[in-house]
Amino acid sequence: MMTPKALAKPVSVVLVEDDQSLRDSLVEYLELKGLCVQAVGTAEGFYCLMKRNQFQVAVIDLGLPDASGEELVDFSRQNSDMSLIVITANDGLSSRVSCYRSGADLFMAKPVYGQELAAAIFSLADRQQDRAVVDDSAPTDGGRWLLNGKSWLLITPLQTNVECTVKEYRLLALxxxxxxxxxxxPKLLQALYGRDDDSAQRALDTVVRRLRQKIQQATGEDSSPxxxxxxxxxxxxxxxxxSMD
Structure with a gap:
């Protein structure tokens, strides 16, 4: 039987699951395996934890009472370096594809078993540790991003150009x-659309999502600044x- 690598410290895990019975049983099993787990049952609880803590792995149920788990996955991918495991009773193809597009590393259908989940967490933590060794040994360029106001180009620290639309450029300028x-x-909505309504909010989210995708393609990274x-x-x-030059 394979055992996880020796890690420098216990793996920190945030578990988001609204079924209290399942949540409690998973926490009990994972802690017995030496994992450091904090668990909540809502998206609001997750965001509160994220303000105060850093985690290595997030386990997120899609069917939360106050938000879609996909929103949490997207937020986590854009704002943290956590590995992400999605758990759900809906294991259809479209659901899996949507989760992977949002940034999930693994997709697990319910019922979820503690032994399998623990193995997945340790595997992802091992990969994080291996990536950290590679990143620490790689040189850094110490560059900065440049936003060119004449050509509407965002220039990455490695001098790769990202062509921007009018809205994308104005967002970056702000x-x-x-x-x-x-x-x-509200400031972004007024500056870009002159109003703050559902339509403008959806449009802003679309601009941000597309711009992030452009940046990720240009840099080859899984996240954007x-x-x-x-x-x-x-x-x-x-x-x-x-720069206006």
């Missing part, structure tokens, strides 16, 4: 005004300079 500080959604700040807005989590 975020560049206060790098690493969130810009509130455009981060969601829950209940606030968005920020650009890196150094960025606006």
């Amino acid at each position: 975020l560049a005004e206060t790098p690493s500080e969130p810009v509130k959604r 455009i981060r969601t700040v829950y209940s606030v807005g968005y920020l650009f989590a890196d150094q960025i300079e606006l």
Whole structure:
């Protein structure tokens, strides 16, 4: 029987499952295996934990009472380095594909067994540790992002160009005004659409999603520096300079 690698410290796990009986049984089993687990039953509880803690692995149920688990997966992929496991009673193909597109690493259909879940968590934690060794040994370029106001180009630290639409450029220009500080959604909505309604909010989310995809394609990374700040807005989590030359 294979055993997990020796890790530097216990693996930290956040479990989001609204079925209290299942949640309690999984927590009990995972803790017996040496994992450090914090568990909640709602999306709101998850976001509260994320404000105060950092986790290596998140286990997220899709069927939450106050939000779709896919929203939590997307938020986690854009705002953390956690590995993500989705659990759900709906294991149809479209559901699995949607979750993987949102950024899930693994998809597990219910019933979920503690032994399998623990093995999956340890496997993902092992990969994180291996990636960290590679990242620590790789040189860094120490560059910054450049937003060119004449050509509407976002230039990555490795000098790759990301072509922006008008809305994408205006969004980046607003975020560049206060790098690493969130810009509130109402301000973005008024600046980009002149209104704050459901249609404008959906349009803003679409612009952010497409821009993130462009950046990820240009950099070859799984995430982008455009981060969601829950209940606030968005920020650009890196150094960025606006140039009109």
